[in-house]
Amino acid sequence: MRKTYLAYLIVAALATLPWVVGGRYVFHVATMITIMIPLALSLNLMLKVGQLSLAQAAFMGIGAYGAVLLTMRLDFPPMLSVFAGGLLAAATAAICGPVFLRIKGVYFALLTFAFGQIVNLVFQEWTSLFGGNSGIYGIPKLSVFGMRFSTTQHYYLFGLVFCAVCYVALRLLERSEIGRIFQALKEDETLSRSLGSNALAWRVAAFVGSALIAGIAGGIYGFYIGFLSPDAFTFWLSVDLIVMNVVGGATSVLGPVLGAIFIVPLPEFLREARAFQLLIYGVVLIIFLVLIKDGLVTLFERRKPG
């Protein structure tokens, strides 16, 4: 596992890169990476219980709109709103989860797809609350202990802290007994149920946790960008998160982190056209699915026998 430390070193070096290179734009891309890493991790948590969730973008949207509206309409302090938005997303998952996860696998993917589309349509159509396709403007800045986040660097630092918290939490979870239960559920549900684990409850717990992370990331995004519209939270964002997991390697927690670092800056080289960006994502995804099945993370891991 020596090589894992190498990966940590590389990630840490990349994290300081924006200060070396400098410039507002570099910090913007870096901040977007720190928002996408927790989202990719939230999808990874669902993959750990063997389920493909296509609702992560919707949870991000619920967190983002929830947080921003709590501050703009009810005068919540922005920082509190970010976490309240996350809780809102988690509560939604807690309500839907027991139904969605009754039937697993393909049905779960289809149900979360439909859920995501409908949440997005609600953002578009309920104009009095969500502002419709013209969106919500004039979102105030975040602040901690009276200090306002006035530059991109502040958001970047905050994003880094949140990434680290999510990563450590998921890593601890993976190593704990719960991690083993998740793995058993993924590999042989009947067997793990016969050993007394409540399959549905653990899956719902993973779903709620992943929605919480996605919701908080959404809140940070909302206050950072300062403008919300439904097209930031479409199904295609959920697909981007899948691309990050496949490219980085979904079997490890480090995988989605590497995936996000690799994937998020990619379209910046061809900023002009969303079309070419999609094309590259698709081609990269197929290359990894066919040729590099376990993702970038394999570069840093001992080859497992067999």
Add this chain to the structure above:
Amino acid sequence: MVYQMLMNGALAGLIYVIMALGFTMIFGIMRIVNFAHGEFYMIGAFVVLLLFGSLGLPFFAAVLAGGVAAAVLGMVLERLLFRRLVHDEMPGMIMSLAVAIILKSLGLITFGPAEHTVPRPFTGTWQAFGAVAPWDRTVVAICALIILAIFYLFLKHSRLGLAMKAVAQDPETASLMGVKSGQIYRAAFGVACLLAGLAGALMAPIYNVGPYMGEMPMLKAFVVVILGGLGSILGAVVGGLLLGLSEAFLSTLLSPLAALIASFAMVLIVVIVRPNGLLGRTAR
């Protein structure tokens, strides 16, 4: 009013059936959820835009060409990308997402993000029992019925159709009987994409044509197959008509968004009460 809603529901529902049939067939035979199904619908529509809208070829020739184009592309992609993932649900889904992204981006690159209009080959309306139906939608519905009838005869009476059903029910026994699974996968993917392409081609003059046009029909197809039972042909027919009718009633009485939310609620209820769908196989 009731007749009008029944009519609207049947006209919409028939297209949902065509979309859902192909989708459910690919799943039933290959265990692959095809997220690119809406993109094959888009391809059919783009072919009509080119051949009928720009070059002025006869409408039905353009529709057929649209279906065939989608089918050929589907068969090529099946051989190159999907064959290796048959019966492997998660990677299969992700591969279909990759294909969906690529096809959509190619649509965006070739035709731009804007929506194009295709001139209507049929205009005017007709009436029955006080309900008014536009001719263009009626022609689509008649074509959908013809497609359904041919599809039914194909499954029931052709060797290939029977072999497909055999593979869907029990791949091992089917292969013992000399059915070559590779051929069946190619044929199933081809027929499914043919259906999606025809649906898109038929709908091209009714809705606008653009790279994002496949998303809504795909969402509807998902709803239909969960309602009817994934992998069930009869379920797709019943589910499609049910969805078309319920939407027609609710969007007339309430709003289109309410209808969509209600259809999702309907899906959730089916999931709770009958997890394998209204007509899905219970043994699992």
